[in-house]
Amino acid sequence: MGFEAIFPVPIIQGPMAGGANTPAMVAAVSNAGGLGSFGASMLSLDTIRAQVAETRRLTSRPFMLNFFVQGVPTPLPQEVDRGVDLLRPVWSSLGWSGLPMPAKWCEDFAAQFELLLELKPAVASFTFDILSAAQVKRLHDAGIFVIGTVTTVDEALAWQAAGADALVASGVESGGHRGTFIGAQSAATLEAIPLLAAVVDAVRMPVISAGNVMTGADIRERLALGAAAVQMGTAFLVTDESGVPAVYKERLLAAQGNPTRLTRAISGRLARGIENRFMQQMAAVEAEVPAYPVQNALTGSIRAEAAKRGDPELLSLWAGTGVARARAMPTAKLMEVLIAEINQT
Ligand SMILES: Cc1cc2nc3c(=O)[nH]c(=O)nc-3n(C[C@H](O)[C@H](O)[C@H](O)COP(=O)(O)O)c2cc1C
Structure with a gap:
């Protein structure tokens, strides 16, 4: 099962909290047929609203909002x-x-969750912890496709039990934070390819492979190993539209x-x-x-x-x-290059 009904090109531009994702980046990815996304966890409610509004001015295609599942300590x-x-x-x-x-x-995740239900992006993904089945149901009732981030098979099974629609299997090569929420973070050491194989084996839903995907050849390799799509962060960090x-x-x-x-x-x-x-x-x-x-x-x-x-x-x-292996260029050009590389035989 793939994502063709939501986005035809099997590339998710990774959510990146801290300012890398911009409406121009997200829209360029979605307009090229991939799925653009915002790492929205560190943004205030007003900023999330403004960025979503700006993105909707730039694209009518689906995009994703991503949050850290967390309490205020x-x-x-x-x-x-x-x-x-x-x-x-x-x-x-x-x-x-x-x-x-x-x-x-930190920002108040409970308030961000309510805003997410109001803004209704096509897709939402979560990391750092897991939602309850009741929270997943609320997202489904709002028509939102739900993706959980996992670093182990146990986490994949937990998200399946909570009702997720798809998983990001994030290998230890990935840039930024590890999503680990069961067991010690330091114990979740699987690289992206063995993690993908183990998670695809364990669950009945599409699995997105993340970690060290930099070229179309890398994407083809992950798809051949059972991934429904890939999620790429570092490759998009160096695009012209990146806000870092x-x-x-x-x-x-x-x-x-x-x-x-x-x-x-x-x-x-x-x-x-x-x-x-x-x-x-x-x-x-x-x-x-x-x-x-x-x-x-x-x-x-x-x-x-x-x-x-x-x-x-x-x-x-x-x-x-x-x-x-990151290549600096406009986001739209990177999408073009990746799509051409995927189609090379
Ligand atoms: C600067 C940076 C910030 C990130 N922030 C988030 C985030 O807020 N939420 C999330 O789920 N993943 C986050 N990630 C992970 C990416 O979405 C993606 O899964 C990861 O970068 C894939 O590995 P790669 O960097 O090898 O492509 C971040 C990655 C980077 C490099």
Whole structure:
């Protein structure tokens, strides 16, 4: 079973929280027959509304909204103090005498979920945790196709039981955060191809393969192994429409070999990015930093300042293992190139 009824080209442009996805990127992918998406988890309700409205001006085709399934945490003051202290080498290197406290730990997922039901994109996907069957039913009643993100077979079976329509099987090569929600994040080490094979075997629904898909040949390979589509993040990070800071894009395009590794130092959750001074300075204590989203919120002012100063060493340079194969061009052109490569025999 495939996705032809929703999007004819089996390419999902990965949701990327943090500003990479723009209405121009999402619309270019959907207009080319793929599925554009927004990583909307870190956006306010007003921003989500505005971006969806802008996207709907640019395309009448389906697109996807993606959210982190999360609650608002209530960390103890001493946990927060300890987190600030562990980050001291990083924030003091900016010349700061203290770390500015974030206004909130994260956006309110419950409110985002209600907005999602109101905005009714064709497709919604979720990561970091699982929805209840009742939540999935509410999405279905609103006519929304539901995709869960998994890193293990157990997670795939859990989403199947909750009523998901499809799964993203995210291999350890993937850029950004791991979606793991059952067991230790560090234990979910399957690469995209063995994960795809195991998940396709275990469930009765379409499986989307994510992780180190950079070319049409990679897409053909995943489709031949049973994927109904692929989800590509890093490949779209370097397009002209990507909203990431210029110095981040420069680092991505200068990458050779595989300069990425997993870290929990920046956000409190395992994520893959290009190693920089932030990751190196925090390496010895990364197991001790507060869990996501507290650490992510604590490092927000550092990353914002680094973006302002044009310093990639204190940004989060999220990227997948395939980063050296990323090709800079307009999104519409990348879609054209990928489709031509898929059709090469
Ligand atoms: C900068 C960045 C941010 C990401 N943010 C999200 C997100 O908000 N939600 C999500 O489900 N996946 C997120 N991902 C994962 C991508 O959607 C995609 O699955 C992944 O990048 C695929 O692996 P690749 O980078 O090797 O192509 C992110 C990836 C990157 C690189």
